[in-house]
Amino acid sequence: MSEEVPRPAERAKRLPRAVRERQILDAAVSVFSRYGYHSASMDEISEVAGVSKPMIYTYLGSKEDLFGACIRREATRLLEAVQDGIKPDLPPDMQLWHGLRAFYRFVADYRESWTVLHRQAMTVGGTFAAEITDMRTRAIELVAALVVSAGTRKGLGEQAEFSGAGLSAALVGAAESLADWALDHPDVSDGVLASWLMNLVWLGFNDLVEGEIWKPSESDD
Amino acid sequence: MSEEVPRPAERAKRLPRAVRERQILDAAVSVFSRYGYHSASMDEISEVAGVSKPMIYTYLGSKEDLFGACIRREATRLLEAVQDGIKPDLPPDMQLWHGLRAFYRFVADYRESWTVLHRQAMTVGGTFAAEITDMRTRAIELVAALVVSAGTRKGLGEQAEFSGAGLSAALVGAAESLADWALDHPDVSDGVLASWLMNLVWLGFNDLVEGEIWKPSESDD
Numbered sequence: 001m002s003e004e005v006p007r008p009a010e011r012a013k014r015l016p017r018a019v020r021e022r023q024i025l026d027a028a029v030s031v032f033s034r035y036g037y038h039s040a041s042m043d044e045i046s047e048v049a050g051v052s053k054p055m056i057y058t059y060l061g062s063k064e065d066l067f068g069a070c071i072r073r074e075a076t077r078l079l080e081a082v083q084d085g086i087k088p089d090l091p092p093d094m095q096l097w098h099g100l101r102a103f104y105r106f107v108a109d110y111r112e113s114w115t116v117l118h119r120q121a122m123t124v125g126g127t128f129a130a131e132i133t134d135m136r137t138r139a140i141e142l143v144a145a146l147v148v149s150a151g152t153r154k155g156l157g158e159q160a161e162f163s164g165a166g167l168s169a170a171l172v173g174a175a176e177s178l179a180d181w182a183l184d185h186p187d188v189s190d191g192v193l194a195s196w197l198m199n200l201v202w203l204g205f206n207d208l209v210e211g212e213i214w215k216p217s218e219s220d221d
Numbered sequence: 222m223s224e225e226v227p228r229p230a231e232r233a234k235r236l237p238r239a240v241r242e243r244q245i246l247d248a249a250v251s252v253f254s255r256y257g258y259h260s261a262s263m264d265e266i267s268e269v270a271g272v273s274k275p276m277i278y279t280y281l282g283s284k285e286d287l288f289g290a291c292i293r294r295e296a297t298r299l300l301e302a303v304q305d306g307i308k309p310d311l312p313p314d315m316q317l318w319h320g321l322r323a324f325y326r327f328v329a330d331y332r333e334s335w336t337v338l339h340r341q342a343m344t345v346g347g348t349f350a351a352e353i354t355d356m357r358t359r360a361i362e363l364v365a366a367l368v369v370s371a372g373t374r375k376g377l378g379e380q381a382e383f384s385g386a387g388l389s390a391a392l393v394g395a396a397e398s399l400a401d402w403a404l405d406h407p408d409v410s411d412g413v414l415a416s417w418l419m420n421l422v423w424l425g426f427n428d429l430v431e432g433e434i435w436k437p438s439e440s441d442d
Contacts, residue, residue: 163417166409169402170395170421177394181387188387196384200391200422 021059024049029070033112037067037124071121071128074113075135081106082139092150093198096143100175100197104190107179114183118176136172143168171201238280245270245277250291254333258288258345292342292349295334296356302327303360313371314419317364321396321418325411328400335404339397357393364389392422 015023027049031040042063046053060066085102086095107114117135121128147164175197182193236244248270252261263284267274281287306323307316328335338356342349368385396418403414 166399166402166406166414167417167421170399170418173398173401174391174395174422177397178387178391180394181390185387193387196388197391200388201395 017059020051020055024051024056024060024066025070025073027051028066029074029112029116032067032070032120033115036120037063037128042066067124067128068131070116071131074110074117075131077110077113078103078106078117079135079138082142092146096146097194097198099142100194101190103175104179104182104193107182108186108190111183114179118180139172140165140168143171171197174201241272241276242280245272245281245287246291246294248272249287250295250333250337253288253291253341254336257341258284258349263287288345288349289352291337292352295331295338296352298331298334299324299327299338300356300359303363313367317367318415318419320363321415322411324396325400325403325414328403329407329411332404335400339401361386361389361393364392392418395422 024045028040028045031045031048034040035044040063042053042056045066046056049056056066060069082099082102085105086099088095090098117132121132144164147168178193178197182188245266249261249266252266252269255261256265261284263274263277266287267277270277277287281290303320303323306326307320309316311319338353342353365385368389399414399418403409
């Protein structure tokens with residue numbers, strides 16, 4: 001038999017730092033999403049987390065640091081959720097469909113995360129807005145890669161590359177705007193939202209990659 | 222001959238208040254678009270406008286009031302430009318096409334206005350963000366009316382009304398996001414941008430109003 005050193009009672013009561021940090025971040029996301037950055041108080045975050053204010057400052061720094069940590073954690077979660085949703089062996093339209101469903105599922109499951117990322121971070125501005133812009137850029141690149149890959153399948157890679165970046169920016173804006181709308185319409189499922197967006201945009205992409213284009217029907221410039 | 226009262230020399234030098242206010246607002250939009258609300262200084266606005274700081278405060282109030290006046294003037298300009306661009310007798314897709322072209326022409330002609338409205342106002346937050354949200358809501362309603370009118374022509378008004386609000390929110394988000402992209406690509410014309418967006422979205426709307434829908438090609442849920 002081995003000689004076990006008994007764990008001191010005070011150590012058993014302590015939670016690992018990682019668990020405490022998660023509790024603090026969960027509480028912070030909830031409070032920031034409800035009140036916005038400026039009106040959120042560290043007192044309330046401390047109360048919701050069940051963690052003392054000094055411990056919050058020790059673990060995660062100032063309110064600004066804490067907000068930054070929330071943004072980074074939620075942005076990473078969102079991008080991972082979307083990337084996990086995409087099945088890379090499927091055709092581009094099906095990849096986009098799965099990506100959109102994963103996105104709307106995330107928004108439905110983590111309303112507070114989306115609110116902090118999309119509504120609060122932009123209104124705070126500064127470096128937070130820059131981080132969100134970064135995340136959008138990565139999302140746009142992800143979509144652009146799908147468009148170019150769809151175009152290349154049809155031998156239209158060059159054309160798809162020309163307008164693909166702009167159209168991908170448009171699609172990401174459409175997806176975000178519909179997500180905001182969905183926050184106020186929780187009865188509409190992620191599958192329905194993703195289908196709407198596919199109807200709205202994929203035939204456009206499809207047209208692009210088929211080499212067909214919509215033209216105005218009258219003869220002005 | 223009539224007896225003309227000579228105008229006093231000091232009156233001749235004065236500009237009407239409306240002209241002064243326009244000069245101040247033009248300067249303020251330019252400075253706010255470059256530095257953002259928080260970093261913009263009243264000293265610089267005064268210098269660019271060629272109007273003394275006390276006169277700015279007398280005419281348009283505090284920096285916050287001035288920013289609010291900029292937002293309201295530019296939002297009104299933008300909505301008027303889009304509404305003037307739409308020709309109400311044309312079919313819905315052509316109305317949307319003209320509306321989009323007018324929108325992208327506005328963004329190209331008034332880059333600073335768009336920057337203040339879209340990039341700066343949201344990052345300032347508070348009542349300014351609320352005014353922008355208001356403007357977006359009006360734009361979404363404008364698009365939704367076109368979708369419902371297109372759907373009703375095909376006897377699909379009810380279906381168009383169900384998903385039309387969400388899809389219109391998506392289209393407005395797409396248009397905004399593409400406008401942001403266009404700020405960094407000034408060589409792409411308003412006609413090209415509007416065509417891209419029509420290709421991207423109209424066939425989607427068209428499908429909706431034709432009763433056709435995009436469906437995922439595999440058999441998962």
